[in-house]
Amino acid sequence: MSFIYKTYPRLCVVAASLLLSVFSGCISSKEDEEHGEHVIPAHKPADFVVAVDILHSRIHSSLETEESVLELRDIIGWLPELAAQTDLAKDEWDRVHEVSRTLANVAWKNGAVTTDEIEREIDRLRVLADRAAEIDQYNSFETKDGDNV
Incomplete structure (x- = not known):
């Protein structure tokens, strides 16, 4: 051959x-493409400081629809994740996680909810958000173009 x-x-x-x-x-396959996509909800805050501000305003506003209550619960659930993206110390992150769990256990109903306990928890978050902003400001520096890095 x-x-x-x-x-x-x-x-x-x-x-x-x-x-x-x-x-x-x-x-x-289409299944792989759907699994690979990651959609970020429009109501997800950009960072921890913004999340605390939004949370404060939403709690003091009217929670008239089921959707607004669900979005509030989402924001509360994202607090530890967003705080982890800052330079807060572990014990400070632990406090964010604790407050998040406390707020998640509140029986949110339609209508504004403002109890003393919730106010105290929001105040704790505000202190931590201010601390995160302070640390992040300290850890960034300004370039010649005026951008913070």
């Missing part, structure tokens, strides 16, 4: 496996 007839089956196997590996990497 000639050389071509001996190598042809091997060459076909190599070519087929190359084509298969190239095309399998380019094809993805």
Whole structure:
């Protein structure tokens, strides 16, 4: 037999496996695309300081719809995550987490909720938010263009 007839089956196997590996990497299922997307809700605050401000204003405003109550619960749930993105010390983050858990356990109902306990918890968050802003300001520096880095 000639050389071509001996190598042809091997060459076909190599070519087929190359084509298969190239095309399998380019094809993805719809399930993978949906799983890969990460949608950030419009009501998610940009950072911890903004979250505390929004939380304060929402608690003192009317919680008339179920959607507004759910958004408030979301913001409360995001507090530890947003605080973790700051340079707060661990014990300060622990306080944010504790306040978040306390506020999450409040039976939020339609209508403004302002009890003394909630006010104390919001005040604790405000102190921590001020501290986070102070630390972040200290840890950033201004470039020649005037941008903070």
